[in-house]
Amino acid sequence: MRWxxxxxxxxxxxxxxxxxxxxxITLILWALPGDPVEIVCPPELCTGGDKLAEARRLHxxxxxxxxxxxxxxxxxxxxTSWRVASGFPVGALMAEAIPATAxxxxxxxxxxxxxxxxxxxxxxxxxxxPLLQAFGTLPAVILSxxxxxxxxxNYGALSYEGWPGALRLIFGALxxxxxxxxxxxxxxxxxxxxxxxxxxxxxxMALLRGETVLWNALPNVLPALVGQFRGRVIHxxxxxxxxxxxxxxxxxxxxxxxxxxxxxxxxxxxSAWAFAVFSSLLLMLQALVxxxxxxxxxxxxxxxx
Amino acid sequence: MxxxxxxxxxxxxxxxxxxxxxxxxxxxGVSLDVRKGRVTALVGHSGSGKSLSARAVMGVLDVDxxxxxxxxxxxxxxxxxxxxxxxxxxxxxxxxxxxxxxxLRGGYITYSPQSASSALNPGxxxxxxxxxxxxxxxxxxxxxxxxxxxxxxxxxxxSRAAAALPGELSGGMAQRAALAIAIAPNPPIMIADExxxxxxxxxxxxxxxxxxxxxxxxxxxxxxITHNMDTVARIADDVVRIGPKG
Amino acid sequence: MRxxxxxxxxxxxxxxxLLGSIVVAGWFAPEFLSRPNLAARELGxxxxxxxxxxxxxxxxxxxxxxxxxxxxxxxxxxxxxxxLLATLAGLARCAGVGWLDSVLALFQELVGALPRLxxxxxxxIAMPPDYRSLLPIGLAWAILSAPAAMxxxxxxxxxxxxxxxxxxxxxxxxxAMRIYVYHIVWLxxxxxxxxxxxxxxxQVVFLEIALSYLAVSQQxxxxxxxxSVHSWASLLYDGYTWLxxxxxxxxxxxxxxxxxxxxAFMAQSFRLSARPR
Numbered sequence: 001m002r003w004x005x006x007x008x009x010x011x012x013x014x015x016x017x018x019x020x021x022x023x024x025i026t027l028i029l030w031a032l033p034g035d036p037v038e039i040v041c042p043p044e045l046c047t048g049g050d051k052l053a054e055a056r057r058l059h060x061x062x063x064x065x066x067x068x069x070x071x072x073x074x075x076x077x078x079x080t081s082w083r084v085a086s087g088f089p090v091g092a093l094m095a096e097a098i099p100a101t102a103x104x105x106x107x108x109x110x111x112x113x114x115x116x117x118x119x120x121x122x123x124x125x126x127x128x129x130p131l132l133q134a135f136g137t138l139p140a141v142i143l144s145x146x147x148x149x150x151x152x153x154n155y156g157a158l159s160y161e162g163w164p165g166a167l168r169l170i171f172g173a174l175x176x177x178x179x180x181x182x183x184x185x186x187x188x189x190x191x192x193x194x195x196x197x198x199x200x201x202x203x204x205m206a207l208l209r210g211e212t213v214l215w216n217a218l219p220n221v222l223p224a225l226v227g228q229f230r231g232r233v234i235h236x237x238x239x240x241x242x243x244x245x246x247x248x249x250x251x252x253x254x255x256x257x258x259x260x261x262x263x264x265x266x267x268x269x270x271s272a273w274a275f276a277v278f279s280s281l282l283l284m285l286q287a288l289v290x291x292x293x294x295x296x297x298x299x300x301x302x303x304x305x
Numbered sequence: 306m307x308x309x310x311x312x313x314x315x316x317x318x319x320x321x322x323x324x325x326x327x328x329x330x331x332x333x334g335v336s337l338d339v340r341k342g343r344v345t346a347l348v349g350h351s352g353s354g355k356s357l358s359a360r361a362v363m364g365v366l367d368v369d370x371x372x373x374x375x376x377x378x379x380x381x382x383x384x385x386x387x388x389x390x391x392x393x394x395x396x397x398x399x400x401x402x403x404x405x406x407x408x409l410r411g412g413y414i415t416y417s418p419q420s421a422s423s424a425l426n427p428g429x430x431x432x433x434x435x436x437x438x439x440x441x442x443x444x445x446x447x448x449x450x451x452x453x454x455x456x457x458x459x460x461x462x463x464s465r466a467a468a469a470l471p472g473e474l475s476g477g478m479a480q481r482a483a484l485a486i487a488i489a490p491n492p493p494i495m496i497a498d499e500x501x502x503x504x505x506x507x508x509x510x511x512x513x514x515x516x517x518x519x520x521x522x523x524x525x526x527x528x529x530i531t532h533n534m535d536t537v538a539r540i541a542d543d544v545v546r547i548g549p550k551g
Numbered sequence: 552m553r554x555x556x557x558x559x560x561x562x563x564x565x566x567x568x569l570l571g572s573i574v575v576a577g578w579f580a581p582e583f584l585s586r587p588n589l590a591a592r593e594l595g596x597x598x599x600x601x602x603x604x605x606x607x608x609x610x611x612x613x614x615x616x617x618x619x620x621x622x623x624x625x626x627x628x629x630x631x632x633x634x635l636l637a638t639l640a641g642l643a644r645c646a647g648v649g650w651l652d653s654v655l656a657l658f659q660e661l662v663g664a665l666p667r668l669x670x671x672x673x674x675x676i677a678m679p680p681d682y683r684s685l686l687p688i689g690l691a692w693a694i695l696s697a698p699a700a701m702x703x704x705x706x707x708x709x710x711x712x713x714x715x716x717x718x719x720x721x722x723x724x725x726x727a728m729r730i731y732v733y734h735i736v737w738l739x740x741x742x743x744x745x746x747x748x749x750x751x752x753x754q755v756v757f758l759e760i761a762l763s764y765l766a767v768s769q770q771x772x773x774x775x776x777x778x779s780v781h782s783w784a785s786l787l788y789d790g791y792t793w794l795x796x797x798x799x800x801x802x803x804x805x806x807x808x809x810x811x812x813x814x815a816f817m818a819q820s821f822r823l824s825a826r827p828r
Contacts, residue, residue: 006660067691069827139757141765147785149791177426200396202424202427205424207410209361210412211411211437219429222344234665235666237669238666241669241672242761253668255690259676261771263676272669279664298430300465301449301453302451304454305464
């Protein structure tokens with residue numbers, strides 16, 4: 001396969017992803033039995049369905065609804081919540097939720113990245129793998145509920161502010177970073193990438209030229225490492241839903257959960273779209289690294305013909 | 306081992322090299338000299354310790370317990386016995402030797418591998434690899450591009466090969482590229498490890514002849530590892546034979 | 552029988568027994584829980600064998616059986632789907648069908664880009680309100696997890712030599728069917744397929760527990776089962792109340808954790824049974 005095909009496919013996927021997710025949800029909304037307006041705003045539960053339909057173009061059919069939703073989303077306009085926080089702008093809900101999720105994921109990346117670095121430099125012995133994998137087998141939901149219990153026992157059930165709030169975040173990051181094989185996968189995955197590369201003949205030749213191994217190997221392992229990094233972040237974003245709900249962290253994950261539970265399509269579309277945008281950015285990053293590496297690898301001094 | 310030959314400076318002196326693994330002896334009493342402008346052939350059948358000896362003279366010992374006895378000198382540099390403190394001291398001492406000899410490898414003593422296609426860094430163009438090798442010269446060239454072109458033409462490669470990745474070269478071209486990288490730093494000593502492996506008979510002759518010409522042209526002391534006696538007869542000035550028991 | 556084979560067979564028997572127990576237990580699950588018996592509420596296994604009772608005096612055995620019914624078949628189907636997709640990817644690599652390889656690569660890129668639980672929640676919202684089952688969620692999870700399995704299977708097939716491996720065996724006189732089914736799938740891909748399938752089996756069970764737990768902790772209907780049915784998550788939730796509010800339901804937590812551990816052990820048994828020789 002030519003070197004530019006994978007990055008091109010990734011770039012295309014990155015551009016399509018934020019368009020595909022709202023398309024799928026739009027299709028779901030129109031595929032479900034009944035009038036989309038009544039699905040969104042059941043007459044027995046809410047009033048103002050016609051106004052809502054007018055505002056969100058629900059009467060105009062799926063294509064217009066989708067087109068205008070995407071257009072508004074690109075202008076960061078997501079309408080109002082229909083059930084999660086009735087009447088509240090979804091954009092404002094997202095603005096409150098995104099920083100919490102971002103912080104949670106960044107903190108969770110610390111053990112994951114540390115494990116990867118240790119594995120890369122050979123400080124993560126293989127004999128520790130069974131222990132890491134045993135911890136990794138722990139489902140995030142169980143670990144989360146244990147930590148939630150710890151916080152609630154010590155600080156009360158409504159302890160979300162100040163130090164208890166920070167503790168929930170820290171525990172959440174710990175759960176995300178360790179459970180569901182996050183840390184184990186990072187250590188073992190990074191080690192296997194480096195081991196496979198170190199076994200290549202050219203590494204031994206590099207030693208015979210007096211060069212350092214890392215300088216020789218890095219451009220060749222970088223795409224694989226970035227791919228793994230992207231996979232880890234996606235994994236953490238996925239796990240954030242459970243962790244946020246159990247630990248009571250008001251992030252994008254718990255917002256998506258609430259929206260799904262209450263069939264608030266406005267919140268679900270916006271939250272899912274935000275996750276899709278994060279994923280797109282990661283895809284673009286990977287594509288950029290691949291292109292950058294390919295350009296770097298193909299550098300050659302100018303030689304007269 | 307060959308007798309001393311006047312007029313050809315002694316560049317490398319190895320005496321009584323013994324390398325052991327936990328269950329057997331890998332090299333048993335290998336001794337050789339490499340002299341400026343002469344080709345020393347190191348012959349022996351597969352598994353006799355030829356490549357291991359070649360790596361040992363470069364300071365690369367990756368067997369445990371490894372070096373049991375022997376001396377290594379580069380007389381043109383100093384009287385130092387590089388195996389001092391390493392004999393019988395195991396991997397830590399061998400790792401220290403690896404670090405200490407790093408500055409010699411790739412500049413003073415270079416290595417041209419067998420089956421070069423898999424031995425060259427797939428993540429660097431040939432030109433870039435030659436550029437890195439040229440940077441090890443005592444004096445940098447005035448015109449880098451021209452210097453790379455000169456090295457390429459010496460080994461019979463066109464200028465456009467500089468932009469090629471190793472994976473884009475044929476077996477013969479890769480072997481030439483490996484030779485170019487080995488000679489680019491103008492090293493006093495070059496080790497060619499079974500350069501004919503994987504090549505057809507015509508190409509084998511071409512490559513070995515090329516090595517001989519380059520060695521003579523640059524007055525390089527060439528240590529040629531081979532089990533091909535025709536090649537030995539054709540180009541070697543001195544022959545060292547080794548076997549499992551020396 | 553050689554020692555290695557005997558060990559693998561033993562692990563396979565253990566794994567199949569555990570999986571079979573879950574599926575069969577599900578068949579015996581009551582459609583509705585028994586009537587409450589407040590006189591026997593919150594009793595431990597010793598007072599109310601074999602597993603104790605909940606806060607309404609209902610035996611935890613019913614919870615265990617209902618939970619098995621919720622997860623058993625869907626988790627198995629999801630595992631089979633991943634195994635099938637991985638097999639296809641491995642065979643495609645060996646078949647040397649270039650365009651199919653590229654299509655699979657594109658599929659892997661697109662599907663692998665999505666946070667899985669986000670997609671699962673989109674699937675959940677797509678389900679009609681009166682249809683609640685783990686099956687569509689499990690199958691969606693399997694599809695989302697397939698890229699990794701397919702990658703590994705394709706890489707394993709690639710290491711064999713791909714189409715050249717098939718050619719070489721054809722030259723030995725083997726039929727295409729034998730080559731693909733026996734030499735490639737059974738001898739070489741089996742380990743990857745079983746391991747990935749076991750992983751998904753475990754993940755789908757844990758996914759169900761997670762989704763049900765989130766719902767039950769917020770007193771909301773679950774996506775994976777009807778209101779009259781209880782998932783193993785209910786045991787964990789009762790155990791949680793024991794932790795924070797000292798409700799005497801520690802035995803529910805113990806049972807929940809034991810069931811989780813058994814599922815993990817089952818997955819590990821499958822992996823060990825398919826270890827390469």
